Amino acid sequence: MSAKNILILAGDFVEDYEIMVPYQMLVMVGHNVHVVCPDKKKGQTIRTAIHDFEGDQTYTEKPGHNFALNASFKDIKPENYDGLVISGGRAPEYIRLNDRVLEIVRHFANTNKPIAAVCHGIQVLTAADVVRDFTLTAYPAVKPEIELAGGKYIDIAMDAAHVDRNLVTSPAWPGHPAFIREFLNLLGTTITC
Known part of the structure; x- marks a missing residue:
């Protein structure tokens, strides 16, 4: 297997598990x-939030960890990457307002x-207008945006x-095993034991 270059888009109050x-x-x-x-630049941190499912009408939110960025946003050239991951949490609601984020997603x-x-x-995908005619999933509260x-x-x-x-999508972090497995399949990554 040859290593792939993967880009992860995130922001403050990204969901902790969904970035880590x-x-x-x-x-x-x-x-x-x-x-x-x-x-933000390489070496700076973003704050995360932990979302949990505890029987309420929606998830609860608690402080998470600080996550150190390992690249600078301004230096990103999407043509140098083989795959893209977009984490959830509250970050997507505001990073989708950044025109460069949308350009990267469209690439x-x-x-x-x-x-x-x-x-x-x-x-972020709906804001970039790249889900038309795709079937996909998300946290249920995002359903209207997908359909619109x-x-x-x-x-x-x-x-x-x-x-x-x-495109691989999952409703939330409990889907990580399936989510990552399917993303690795799309990348052509094989794991042998």
Whole structure:
């Protein structure tokens, strides 16, 4: 297996598990992973939030960890990356307002490179207008945005993932095993034991 270059888009109050686990899993299998945030540089940190499912009408939110960025947003050239991950949490609601973020997402969509988005990360995809005619999933509160953007929302278990062409989506962090497995499949990564 040759190492792939993966880009992760994030921002302050990204969901803790949704940044930490994909980053660690992708590095673990040997890929080069850069995590960036608009207006931040390599070595700066972003704050995370832990979202949990505790029987309320929606998730609860607690302070998470600080996550150190390992690349500078301004230096990113999407053509140098083989795949894109968009983490969820609260970050997607505001990083999607950044025109460069949307350009980066459109590059991956227009070149059919693998894209993985989890939970509210799908908000970045809808803002970039790249879900038209795709079936995908997200945290259920994002369903109206998917449909307004021309996608078809599918309701799946929180621990599942869905693939349509070059796009893998999952409703939330409990789906990480399936989500990462499907993203690795799209990247052509094989793991032998």
